[in-house]
Amino acid sequence: xxxxxxxxxxxxxxxxxxxxxxxxxxxxxxxxxxxxxxxxxxxxxxxxxxxxxxxxxxxxxxxxxxxxxxxxxxxxxxxxxxxxxxxxxxxxxxxxxxxxxxxxxxxxxxxxxxxxxxxxxxxxxxxxxxxxxxxxxxxxxxxxxxxxxxxxxxxxxxxxxxxxxxxxxxxxxxxxxxxxxxxxxxxxxxxxxxxxxxxxxxxxxxxxxxxxxxxxxxxxxxxxxxxxxxxxxxxxx
Numbered sequence: 001x002x003x004x005x006x007x008x009x010x011x012x013x014x015x016x017x018x019x020x021x022x023x024x025x026x027x028x029x030x031x032x033x034x035x036x037x038x039x040x041x042x043x044x045x046x047x048x049x050x051x052x053x054x055x056x057x058x059x060x061x062x063x064x065x066x067x068x069x070x071x072x073x074x075x076x077x078x079x080x081x082x083x084x085x086x087x088x089x090x091x092x093x094x095x096x097x098x099x100x101x102x103x104x105x106x107x108x109x110x111x112x113x114x115x116x117x118x119x120x121x122x123x124x125x126x127x128x129x130x131x132x133x134x135x136x137x138x139x140x141x142x143x144x145x146x147x148x149x150x151x152x153x154x155x156x157x158x159x160x161x162x163x164x165x166x167x168x169x170x171x172x173x174x175x176x177x178x179x180x181x182x183x184x185x186x187x188x189x190x191x192x193x194x195x196x197x198x199x200x201x202x203x204x205x206x207x208x209x210x211x212x213x214x215x216x217x218x219x220x221x222x223x224x225x226x227x228x229x230x231x232x233x234x235x236x237x
Contacts, residue, residue: 001236003027004065007103009055009096012218013041016068016109019224025232030062032099055095060102067103069096070111070219076119085120093120097127105132108158109227111219114139116154124156133158145222153219155227 004026008017011031020026032052033039039051052058074080075087085093090112100108108128116124117139128135135158142151 001025004107004231004235005029005063006066006068007060007062007064007099007106008032009067009069009099010071010092011042011051012038012070014045015219015221016070016111016224017046019219019221019226020066020068020228022221022225023228023232026066026228029064030060032058032060055092055099058099060099062103064103064106066107066109067096067100068109068111068224069093069099071096073113073116076116077113078115082119085123090120093124094127097131100131105160107160107231108133108135108156109224110156110158111153114152114154121154128156128158132160134160140223140226142220142223145220145226147220151220153223155223157227157231 003024006017006020006026006028007030008014008028009032011017011033014028014031017026017028017031021028028046028049030050030052031039031042031046032055033042034054039053042049042051052060071093072089075083075085075090081087081089083090085091096110100106110124121137125135135156137154137156139152139154141153142149
């Protein structure tokens, strides 16, 4: 079975692509990242993959099977402006919609802070529905994959082919919301070691990248990997 080709928007340091490519079933064919330093990181690790600079003006032409986007959260986060999808930063989501239209009807994988549920979720789902997509979503914190911190995020999986599947059956399986405190307490390490890993590799990214400023907005790669494996399993079923 051929690999699913991915257009990675708001790429950052490549957390989405790193996680998906670990499954062996995905291949990133193009990035889009506006920050020059982050483009250098992507170029180092994916030297042969082209990178668009500005999602608002890029003319995407790749044939892809999936579009991924961890679009900006500044207007959605509880610590931010709280303007929601109408804000100037988080409103870049509408360029994700534009990209989806430009490359056909690929699968879509989106990520943002959990506060999106109260600040724009209806607009996001409505936009996807207007394009013929059905979606499911789950809040998955970093602690769900063993990291010693919450980092609660909402993950949205959408598929234009979903109408061919039974509605009562989830296409990516049940993830559910994981409790922050419970996960941290259950994490089986000495707390001194835990504090040490907070300065190092607990996010699943190598130390050389972990030290960069770009990590603060990166997704934890193990979660796209988890979702990617579920998508591949559903594809093979």
